[in-house]
Amino acid sequence: MKPECLRIRGLKVVFHSAEGFIKAVEGVDLDVREGECVAIVGESGCGKSVTGLSMMRLLSSPPAIWRADELSYTTRDGELIDVRNAPESRLEALRGDEISMIYQDPSSALNPVMSIGAQIEEIYKYHTKLSKKEARAAGIEMLRRVGIPAPEKRWEQFPHELSGGMKQRVLIAMAMALKPKLLIADEPTTALDVTIQAQILSLLSDLCKKEGTALVMITHDLGVVRSVADRVYVMYCGKIMEQGSCSEILDRPLHPYTKGLIASIPALGERMKRFCQIPGNVPNPAAKPNGCYFCNRCSAASDICRERMPALREAPDDPEHRFRCHNAGGSENE
């Protein structure tokens, strides 16, 4: 097994809002190993993006208040960095160089008043000693690698002159420019069309494989998970409900929420008369139910589910596969 490059233990994030304290993330343990692709799946408001942002300590505080028992990152040179209390300057040097990020909406992630070239040049300016000319050559090469035709021409253009897919390619080029060790992609294909999504997904996973970059893919689309991820974390209301290898989670899910999520995605095969549905709605983050957060929507919920939040425990046949449920996978043996 490859060594971990990112290790999170007991991450908690709380937002202070008018409705009171909103617990966005409640005790998340997460590992990213070198070169692997980890997917964080969940519906809106489940805390997946907040988890992604806290990996680089990007949450602005206030309004966010966060704590973690451990949040450590191992650099390329093997130096162990405690992200919780590392000086801002040290993290700034890492962001964009070793750890980079791709956001959901490519049109708002690019600066509209700077040319594409100037924005790419900045990365080289801050993190390397390349001259302007060398940076331009390297940047154009990078644009070519992400499949942008005529990159010399694009270099001078502004974001509004590019389509959504092209902008996302530019962002990928920027994120991958310095061959990062960890890439966090927050819903990178949600704003794109299916045919463009297919292009971008295969581009991302090819690039990461080639450079040995670890990829954290934050998404709500299990189809996307299947096509890129090695390991999956399923989140619901700020808690990890189930985790394990991609094939294990998608083919042998144990948690009722994961099962429901998979079942509610219609397959292309035979026509169904009705859609499988999870009843109810995602609970309001300021008023989560007692016990298991999923108990109100779960068909197998019993009394204990409404009283106590189950602990994350291992599946009988696979220690990597862990889930948070009182009833699934045989009774709990504590």
Next chain:
Amino acid sequence: MSEIIVKASDLCVDFDIRSRAFGKPDRLSAVRNANFEIRRGETFGLVGESGCGKSTLAGALAHFVPISSGELELNGVRLTKNSPKADWNKARHGVQMIFQDPFGSLNPRFQVWQLISEPMLLAGEDDEKLLYERAVELLGLVGLSEKDAGRNIFEFSGGQRQRIAIARALSVNPEFIICDEPTSALDVSVHSQICNLLLDLQEKYSLTYLFITHNLALVRHLTDRMAVMYMGQIVETGSTDEIFDSYAKDGGESLHPYTRALLSAIPEVYPTPGRERIILEGEVSSPINAGDSCRFAPRCRYCREECKSAPIAGREIGKDHVTCCPYFG
């Protein structure tokens, strides 16, 4: 064969774009020579990527986007560019819409019962007690309760708002509902609830749906017939079963190359073994001043010289199955 509720013949929608102060404006043809029909009681799916003209076409059917040429038969009324407003109003009677974004389509200043009964108010009903009762009845129908009637829209989640939007559309007993991406703004686990609700209501009131989406999996399970759109052109229409079955059978040898690419691009949770994923080169080009020839040609791997100049024409290749590609099918 069932009765036809919508029939479009060579329907075009153009927008003039004035980018210079003088001279002829550029013409953006958002819908070009659309030919299709929707039968009473069926669900007709319209698929395509963003910007391909699906919503414009829906707008043309509901007459909030004017048509530029061609003919539309709606509820038995023949409509053209120059039809008087009275004709449109007559035809539109019984046509309702459900929009994509329930956060934008419902007025936040109204209480729920006012939102739901507003279409009836516009239709001439002004007895407030009656309106309220009908709103409560409709709320029950879409899975909400009477206590929701006096609440404001911001108190509801996306899925609940979409239910309110559906209740609003149902208030005037429509026959034909245009659903413009009704689930795409919702969470995955709520998608299925809304789809099931639409199916139940269809059964109960024998509604006809035009279901616009970019989610092909929904099209598979919800619709009886479908049309695939690319940059304003309808490239293929046919029975949903036939199109998906022929894709499952031989990877879509007999389908339009764009339909095939679209089907193969869907990321599936359980991928079909041996499925070739067609990754299309390039991006959608600009529909400004685009002509009548095949607009998919620049990205098509089977493109021939003629494709770039000859105007496309529909070709029947099976019962109800029309393709616009002269080579496949």
